[in-house]
Amino acid sequence: MDSMNTAPDPAAEHRWLTDEEQRVWRAYLHATTLLEDHLDRQLQRDAGMPHIYYGLLVSLGEAPRRRLRMTELAMKAKITRSRLSHAIARLEKNGWVRREDCPSDKRGQFAVLTEEGVAVLGRTAPGHVTAVRQALFDRLSPGQQKALGEIMEIVAEGLQPDEAGADLPWLR
Amino acid sequence: MDSMNTAPDPAAEHRWLTDEEQRVWRAYLHATTLLEDHLDRQLQRDAGMPHIYYGLLVSLGEAPRRRLRMTELAMKAKITRSRLSHAIARLEKNGWVRREDCPSDKRGQFAVLTEEGVAVLGRTAPGHVTAVRQALFDRLSPGQQKALGEIMEIVAEGLQPDEAGADLPWLR
DNA sequence: CCCGACTTGTTCAAGTTTCAAGGAGACGCC
DNA sequence: GGCGTCTCCTTGAAACTTGAACAAGTCGGG
Numbered sequence: 001m002d003s004m005n006t007a008p009d010p011a012a013e014h015r016w017l018t019d020e021e022q023r024v025w026r027a028y029l030h031a032t033t034l035l036e037d038h039l040d041r042q043l044q045r046d047a048g049m050p051h052i053y054y055g056l057l058v059s060l061g062e063a064p065r066r067r068l069r070m071t072e073l074a075m076k077a078k079i080t081r082s083r084l085s086h087a088i089a090r091l092e093k094n095g096w097v098r099r100e101d102c103p104s105d106k107r108g109q110f111a112v113l114t115e116e117g118v119a120v121l122g123r124t125a126p127g128h129v130t131a132v133r134q135a136l137f138d139r140l141s142p143g144q145q146k147a148l149g150e151i152m153e154i155v156a157e158g159l160q161p162d163e164a165g166a167d168l169p170w171l172r
Numbered sequence: 173m174d175s176m177n178t179a180p181d182p183a184a185e186h187r188w189l190t191d192e193e194q195r196v197w198r199a200y201l202h203a204t205t206l207l208e209d210h211l212d213r214q215l216q217r218d219a220g221m222p223h224i225y226y227g228l229l230v231s232l233g234e235a236p237r238r239r240l241r242m243t244e245l246a247m248k249a250k251i252t253r254s255r256l257s258h259a260i261a262r263l264e265k266n267g268w269v270r271r272e273d274c275p276s277d278k279r280g281q282f283a284v285l286t287e288e289g290v291a292v293l294g295r296t297a298p299g300h301v302t303a304v305r306q307a308l309f310d311r312l313s314p315g316q317q318k319a320l321g322e323i324m325e326i327v328a329e330g331l332q333p334d335e336a337g338a339d340l341p342w343l344r
Numbered sequence: 345c346c347c348g349a350c351t352t353g354t355t356c357a358a359g360t361t362t363c364a365a366g367g368a369g370a371c372g373c374c
Numbered sequence: 375g376g377c378g379t380c381t382c383c384t385t386g387a388a389a390c391t392t393g394a395a396c397a398a399g400t401c402g403g404g
Contacts, residue, residue, distance in 0.1 A: 025304060031328040036204075086390070086391075105351090144326075152202070152204075156199060156203040242382075258360070259360085261384095277381095
């Protein structure tokens with residue numbers, strides 16, 4: 001989505017994307033949005049929640065005592081505390097998560113996965129894994145899977161660290 | 173809708189992700205959300221609109237006579253017509269897009285990029301390209317770029333076609 | 345002990361996306 | 375022409391996200 005490739009452009013030289021880079025970039029955008037939409041739809045249908053909400057339940061399910069401090073969970077999910085606050089409220093209404101006060105810090109709250117939440121995960125996870133497998137892993141060679149992992153780690157690494165107080169969505 | 177190769181889902185055997193697959197999948201989720209957030213933030217700051225709105229302007233800018241029918245634009249952007257309708261309303265309020273009636277089909281509407289819209293793109297595109305380059309291409313070897321392109325094309329191909337009238341967000 | 349500085353989590357308002365209708369025109373067919 | 379059925383796009387309400395502002399709690403000096 002970044003064309004006008006032959007423009008001389010003001011303010012001195014500017015490196016546009018080559019045709020090949022542009023092809024790759026568009027394929028990336030296309031595939032990632034398609035996959036995200038696909039999984040969102042799959043989970044909405046089978047679990048009654050979008051992908052990110054599902055991710056919250058998974059994170060809680062993996063945590064010790066199935067609970068996490070709000071801030072910690074927000075960091076894991078890479079969302080703002082505000083957004084998490086709303087999300088947990090919704091999941092609470094569904095009965096899949098419960099809030100608990102933190103004894104050692106009166107400001108703190110734990111989000112705790114309920115039994116019902118565990119149950120939802122249990123009967124939903126297989127279908128989700130299947131969807132991921134069918135959309136991604138079943139279509140890639142072992143070499144491609146390896147390459148994808150490496151590439152994504154590189155990209156994440158470049159964006160992740162708090163370089164010069166740059167992008168820390170969960171602290172905004 | 174469910175697989176054709178594995179067993180009937182009822183709690184029977186189920187192929188989970190291997191540790192390695194899980195590593196790759198999490199890296200994928202991590203990197204893609206980080207990148208999406210990064211670009212959204214960059215564009216919101218520099219252009220006053222999220223990534224997808226920017227994409228709409230780009231699509232219009234590339235189209236003949238800088239105009240596209242609503243449905244066509246929705247397909248290009250892979251969003252529903254409803255969503256597009258709201259989005260264009262917003263862009264119209266910004267003065268970057270204008271609506272025009274289709275002469276040959278009175279139901280039809282064209283979304284047309286205005287001069288202001290062109291200007292916004294012109295002064296915004298370089299920064300955006302730089303952001304993409306810094307986050308992605310500058311960090312990958314030529315081989316990785318090629319691999320990424322191939323992988324994304326495979327994934328998109330698997331999700332794209334209207335297999336059994338499955339997932340067509342823009343027709344819902 | 346008290347103050348300022350920072351953290352934690354929530355809330356509000358504004359903006360965006362989704363979902364379910366619905367109006368209006370096109371199209372085929374009798 | 376009259377009908378039923380599509381297609382094109384919009385609408386309004388509900389759900390979700392965002393960013394700023396806020397109350398409450400913690401913490402480290404002085």
